[in-house]
Amino acid sequence: MGITKTADYTDHQNRIAVLAKALGHPARVAIVEYLLEADRCICGDLVGRLPLAQPTVSQHLRELKTAGLIQGTVEGTSICYCINPAVLQELSSFLGQVRSGCQCGC
Amino acid sequence: MGITKTADYTDHQNRIAVLAKALGHPARVAIVEYLLEADRCICGDLVGRLPLAQPTVSQHLRELKTAGLIQGTVEGTSICYCINPAVLQELSSFLGQVRSGCQCGC
DNA sequence: TCTTTATATCGTAATATTGCAATATTACAA
DNA sequence: TTGTAATATTGCAATATTACGATATAAAGA
Numbered sequence: 001m002g003i004t005k006t007a008d009y010t011d012h013q014n015r016i017a018v019l020a021k022a023l024g025h026p027a028r029v030a031i032v033e034y035l036l037e038a039d040r041c042i043c044g045d046l047v048g049r050l051p052l053a054q055p056t057v058s059q060h061l062r063e064l065k066t067a068g069l070i071q072g073t074v075e076g077t078s079i080c081y082c083i084n085p086a087v088l089q090e091l092s093s094f095l096g097q098v099r100s101g102c103q104c105g106c
Numbered sequence: 107m108g109i110t111k112t113a114d115y116t117d118h119q120n121r122i123a124v125l126a127k128a129l130g131h132p133a134r135v136a137i138v139e140y141l142l143e144a145d146r147c148i149c150g151d152l153v154g155r156l157p158l159a160q161p162t163v164s165q166h167l168r169e170l171k172t173a174g175l176i177q178g179t180v181e182g183t184s185i186c187y188c189i190n191p192a193v194l195q196e197l198s199s200f201l202g203q204v205r206s207g208c209q210c211g212c
Numbered sequence: 213t214c215t216t217t218a219t220a221t222c223g224t225a226a227t228a229t230t231g232c233a234a235t236a237t238t239a240c241a242a
Numbered sequence: 243t244t245g246t247a248a249t250a251t252t253g254c255a256a257t258a259t260t261a262c263g264a265t266a267t268a269a270a271g272a
Contacts, residue, residue, distance in 0.1 A: 104146070
């Protein structure tokens with residue numbers, strides 16, 4: 001089917017899944033890594049650095065933005081993107097919780 | 107196209123993407139959450155708890171296992187699954203790195 | 213105004229994912 | 243050996259994702 005039955009899960013489960021999915025592509029990992037180095041970027045900075053055409057880069061930026069992982073502010077002709085630490089924290093704290101609370105029972 | 111050009115990214119970027127993608131579905135988040143509570147589970151524990159048929163649950167378990175997030179050991183007719191903390195750590199430390207090193211530049 | 217620059221959106225092809233019914237496999241018990 | 247219980251695999255339909263060329267939009271400069 002290809003359709004996820006989101007209505008049958010908790011908001012939290014859906015939220016974590018959305019955030020994780022946003023990082024579930026190497027290009028988007030690369031974008032986040034670049035932002036970690038550069039603190040900010042415009043789409044054009046990534047085109048040329050990534051093995052993707054401009055529309056594809058733009059599309060990946062939009063997905064990161066839709067998930068909330070990055071935010072963009074208009075600056076003339078450009079849009080300045082940067083990481084949203086608060087949203088990153090959501091995913092990070094979920095993983096921390098699992099990691100600290102888990103215990104292999106097999 | 108639907109095909110990701112993995113060859114054009116670093117091993118680390120691909121690795122993080124694979125782990126994140128494995129968590130990129132609410133059913134798989136729910137499985138990890140259940141494992142956090144129960145420490146272990148067999149497929150049958152999840153069927154009935156999740157709004158999915160047995161083959162679909164099995165498929166999600168396989169994806170988590172392929173990524174390395176969980177491991178399964180055979181126990182007679184059942185397979186006992188549990189979280190793999192070391193692999194979880196990989197993703198967790200990536201996020202920690204990003205979170206601690208990032209600074210909004212816009 | 214016309215052009216250039218920067219980015220987004222549209223349309224589309226190729227491929228991947230999701231979900232399930234049907235079936236196969238495997239281990240164990242009677 | 244036959245049956246049963248627990249999972250996995252197969253095959254398929256519906257939908258989502260990925261990627262890019264073509265085009266649209268919007269700001270700024272000549």
